[in-house]
Amino acid sequence: xxxxxxxxxxxxxxxxxxxxxxxxxxxxxxxxxxxxxxxxxxxxxxxxxxxxxxxxxxxxxxxxxxxxxxxxxxxxxxxxxxxxxxxxxxxxxxxxxxxxxxxxxxxxxxxxxxxxxxxxxxxxxx
Amino acid sequence: xxxxxxxxxxxxxxxxxxxxxxxxxxxxxxxxxxxxxxxxxxxxxxxxxxxxxxxxxxxxxxxxxxxxxxxxxxxxxxxxxxxxxxxxxxxxxxxxxxxxxxxxxxxxxxxxxxxxxxxxxxx
Numbered sequence: 001x002x003x004x005x006x007x008x009x010x011x012x013x014x015x016x017x018x019x020x021x022x023x024x025x026x027x028x029x030x031x032x033x034x035x036x037x038x039x040x041x042x043x044x045x046x047x048x049x050x051x052x053x054x055x056x057x058x059x060x061x062x063x064x065x066x067x068x069x070x071x072x073x074x075x076x077x078x079x080x081x082x083x084x085x086x087x088x089x090x091x092x093x094x095x096x097x098x099x100x101x102x103x104x105x106x107x108x109x110x111x112x113x114x115x116x117x118x119x120x121x122x123x124x125x126x
Numbered sequence: 127x128x129x130x131x132x133x134x135x136x137x138x139x140x141x142x143x144x145x146x147x148x149x150x151x152x153x154x155x156x157x158x159x160x161x162x163x164x165x166x167x168x169x170x171x172x173x174x175x176x177x178x179x180x181x182x183x184x185x186x187x188x189x190x191x192x193x194x195x196x197x198x199x200x201x202x203x204x205x206x207x208x209x210x211x212x213x214x215x216x217x218x219x220x221x222x223x224x225x226x227x228x229x230x231x232x233x234x235x236x237x238x239x240x241x242x243x244x245x246x247x248x249x
Contacts, residue, residue, distance in 0.1 A: 018230070022142075025145050026146070030142070034142065037137055063181060066208060069208060070208035074142065
């Protein structure tokens with residue numbers, strides 16, 4: 001694999017336009033508050049999915065995945081939103097098989113998204 | 127200024143709606159169905175923006191209770207949901223929602239237009 005291809009693969013699948021859109025909606029104040037809420041709440045949502053798995057609670061897993069999907073999509077974290085959507089589809093069928101993989105992949109994707117968001121905010125002040 | 131009740135459990139979505147709508151309308155926010163129904167009864171808004179996925183009582187049940195309540199039944203209610211599957215729009219309209227807006231909000235004019243259309247219909 002070329003370094004460019006590897007770099008591409010390692011990039012989080014994000015949509016920077018989503019951040020520009022939030023700025024249009026409410027300026028840097030809204031963007032910063034939205035990102036701040038997301039960085040605080042998204043790890044709790046992943047933890048809620050993991051707790052739901054441990055408790056065999058399909059509804060709780062679906063609610064946490066749905067909520068994280070929605071917040072991720074609004075902020076442009078599209079790969080994470082798609083992961084949550086896939087997990088949500090499973091839970092809507094009343095099952096949890098495969099949701100542990102979604103939670104695992106979601107946790108590592110969230111690390112990339114968090115770094116991207118933090119960097120994007122830092123660039124806006126410079 | 128018209129009053130809009132926002133029923134949404136996610137703080138980030140409430141923040142976004144406040145930024146988009148706060149200067150145009152008086153917003154009253156609720157993060158769960160029980161509080162929302164009590165609040166709507168105490169002070170009737172002009173329109174309700176209702177999230178579907180809520181903990182406890184979900185948006186569909188809240189709508190059913192609004193439509194079953196003589197004082198609330200005529201309220202315009204717009205579903206606000208990230209459940210955006212093919213055929214969902216018809217499903218929500220058939221259930222008695224007056225309109226249907228999908229999240230994430232990408233084009234804010236779709237939201238503004240839906241609100242204005244439903245407010246005009248109700249007046």
